[in-house]
Structures are given as C-alpha cells and as structure tokens.
Amino acid sequence: MTGRHRELHRAEEELAAARHLxxxxxxxxxxxxxxxxxxxxxxxxxxxxxEARARHSGxxxxxxxxxxxxxxMDPDAGKLLRSLFDRRSAADHDWIxxxxxxxxxxxxxxxxxxxxxxxxxxxxxxx
Numbered sequence: 001m002t003g004r005h006r007e008l009h010r011a012e013e014e015l016a017a018a019r020h021l022x023x024x025x026x027x028x029x030x031x032x033x034x035x036x037x038x039x040x041x042x043x044x045x046x047x048x049x050x051e052a053r054a055r056h057s058g059x060x061x062x063x064x065x066x067x068x069x070x071x072x073m074d075p076d077a078g079k080l081l082r083s084l085f086d087r088r089s090a091a092d093h094d095w096i097x098x099x100x101x102x103x104x105x106x107x108x109x110x111x112x113x114x115x116x117x118x119x120x121x122x123x124x125x126x127x
Contacts, residue, residue, distance in 0.1 A: 012115065014040060018032075018104075018107070022105065027098065031084075034110070037112075037114075042063040042118065048122065064078040072125075077114045080110040084114070087107055
C-alpha cells in the first residue's frame with residue numbers, strides 16, 4: 001500500500017490479509033484483519049511520539065488525543081479507527097448476523113485510509 005515506511009510493514013501485512021480473506025468470502029475475518037491494520041499503524045504513530053498503551057482502548061484514546069485533537073493528523077483517521085474497533089468487535093462476536101462482503105470492503109477501505117494518514121504524518125514528523 002504505502003511502502004514508504006518500514007515500521008508500517010505489519011499494518012500493511014494485515015491489510016493484505018484482509019483483502020485475501022475478503023476475496024475468499026470471509027467477511028468477518030477480513031473486518032478483523034482490517035482493524036488490526038489500522039490498529040498497528042496507530043501504534044506506530046504513538047511509538048514515534050514515545051508513547052505506548054497496553055490496551056486497544058488505550059491506543060485508540062491516545063491516538064485521538066495526541067494526534068487527532070492536537071491537529072497533527074487527518075481527523076477522519078481517528079473516527080475510522082474507533083469505528084473499525086467497533087466493527088471488529090461485532091464481526092468477531094455476532095454469529096447470528098454476519099457482516100456482508102460490502103461491509104468488509106468498506107472496513108478495508110477505511111483501514112487503508114488510517115494507514116495512509118499515519119504514513120503521511122510519518123513523512124511530516126521528525127524522527
């Protein structure tokens with residue numbers, strides 16, 4: 001996807017897995033992997049700031065507070081990360097009403113948006 005930052009390798013790998021799962025008809029699993037792509041990108045951004053959080057909710061909150069609210073990153077990236085977390089939880093636990101292929105495609109596109117936003121921010125931020 002971006003290929004610009006070595007530290008985003010895991011995020012991009014998760015997105016590739018999401019695409020592969022989606023093409024195989026595994027929408028719920030694709031949504032989960034898409035979320036993890038965005039999540040790992042958020043962790044990379046926080047690490048660049050010298051920050052780390054132990055829980056997913058902590059990463060999402062810190063990403064929003066330290067990068068989005070600070071005005072350093074595309075505000076949509078924070079909204080999408082939080083939304084992807086919710087969608088992943090639903091996809092992982094709602095076996096009665098499984099997600100559609102369209103929902104998986106949307107999750108992948110949203111996760112790609114988050115990873116691109118982080119890559120763009122990494123380009124602008126000091127090491």
